[in-house]
Amino acid sequence: MLRLAVPNKGSLSDPAITLLKEAGYRTRRSGRELVLVDADNDVELFFLRPRDIAVYVGQGTVHAGITGRDLLLDSGVQALEHLPLGFARSTFRLAAPAGTMSSLADVAGKRVATSYDVLVRGYLEAQGVQATTVHLDGAVESSVHLGVADLIADVVETGTTLRAAGLEVFGEPLLVSEAVLVTTEQFQHEPALATLVRRLEGVLRARSYVLVDYDVPMNLLDQASALTPGIESPTVSPLQNPDWVAVRAMVPRKDMNRVMDELYALGARAILVSSLLACRL
Ligand SMILES: Nc1ncnc2c1ncn2[C@@H]1O[C@H](COP(=O)(O)OP(=O)(O)OP(=O)(O)O)[C@@H](O)[C@H]1O
Numbered sequence: 001m002l003r004l005a006v007p008n009k010g011s012l013s014d015p016a017i018t019l020l021k022e023a024g025y026r027t028r029r030s031g032r033e034l035v036l037v038d039a040d041n042d043v044e045l046f047f048l049r050p051r052d053i054a055v056y057v058g059q060g061t062v063h064a065g066i067t068g069r070d071l072l073l074d075s076g077v078q079a080l081e082h083l084p085l086g087f088a089r090s091t092f093r094l095a096a097p098a099g100t101m102s103s104l105a106d107v108a109g110k111r112v113a114t115s116y117d118v119l120v121r122g123y124l125e126a127q128g129v130q131a132t133t134v135h136l137d138g139a140v141e142s143s144v145h146l147g148v149a150d151l152i153a154d155v156v157e158t159g160t161t162l163r164a165a166g167l168e169v170f171g172e173p174l175l176v177s178e179a180v181l182v183t184t185e186q187f188q189h190e191p192a193l194a195t196l197v198r199r200l201e202g203v204l205r206a207r208s209y210v211l212v213d214y215d216v217p218m219n220l221l222d223q224a225s226a227l228t229p230g231i232e233s234p235t236v237s238p239l240q241n242p243d244w245v246a247v248r249a250m251v252p253r254k255d256m257n258r259v260m261d262e263l264y265a266l267g268a269r270a271i272l273v274s275s276l277l278a279c280r281l
């Protein structure tokens with residue numbers, strides 16, 4: 001039975017559980033369930049703190065787990081990123097009171113507040129900057145105002161929290177993070193893991209595409225097909241009116257509106273877009 005660690009709290013938890021659910025796995029009924037056996041799918045889910053998941057994976061007590069790239073690096077565990085999952089996207093950045101710091105050189109001799117000490121110390125060391133880290137569990141943005149640090153290193157998504165604290169990012173991002181499925185060399189070729197990966201990929205691909213249907217005059221079919229080439233080739237079906245055909249193709253979700261505009265301008269009509277639940281391409 002595949003043993004999988006799933007985040008039980010924080011930004012990773014809900015999207016991870018939704019992804020597993022869409023991939024056909026049983027998920028927990030209450031927020032208190034710690035372990036769940038999904039006998040139909042031959043998987044045992046362990047709901048653990050996101051920060052601890054890399055540790056369990058590294059120890060080999062679970063075959064795989066879902067965590068953040070930043071948390072994995074901060075754990076220092078030698079686990080493998082098996083599949084990027086596309087949610088909990090963030091950057092990890094240095095920030096200081098607006099207008100006070102502009103480059104890494106300004107960090108020398110200063111106090112850096114962070115929840116990611118290993119990651120930050122590793123980065124500063126690699127860059128040859130000597131500074132001290134102050135470990136905080138969260139709400140790191142308040143530390144400068146409260147006088148325990150001169151700058152912070154933290155997760156930034158929209159930047160709203162930083163702005164509210166009067167802080168500004170500077171320098172290059174330390175890293176770009178997202179949720180990842182992690183495993184170890186020992187388990188990376190497990191057939192049960194390959195099944196999980198195939199199913200998760202099916203959902204992730206389905207999320208990144210939409211299905212577009214439209215009718216188009218026969219004489220414009222080639223131009224319309226060029227706008228919607230699909231994966232192999234668009235499906236073309238006859239209509240009762242011999243001058244028109246119906247076309248169906250997958251289109252990247254991000255291109256959906258542009259493609260609809262261009263199809264309509266070309267002369268296509270009855271353009272319908274639907275979401276996909278899962279797919280194998
Ligand atoms: N605002 C955010 N937007 C996107 N990703 C985020 C955000 N905050 C944290 N993350 C990501 O979530 C993971 C952090 O997990 P963690 O459980 O600490 O989340 P959290 O939302 O900060 O939870 P907590 O409330 O326990 O602090 C990291 O991979 C981090 O990059």
Ligand SMILES: O=P(O)(O)OC[C@H]1O[C@H](OP(=O)(O)OP(=O)(O)O)[C@H](O)[C@@H]1O
Pocket residue numbers: 137138139140141154155156157158159160161162
């Ligand atoms: O750039 P933003 O969109 O504002 O998001 C980034 C903030 O979100 C997370 O905080 P969280 O809410 O988890 O609080 P925490 O600091 O207690 O972890 C993270 O630690 C940042 O503080």
Ligand SMILES: [Mg+2]
Pocket residue numbers: 138
């Ligand atoms: Mg947090």
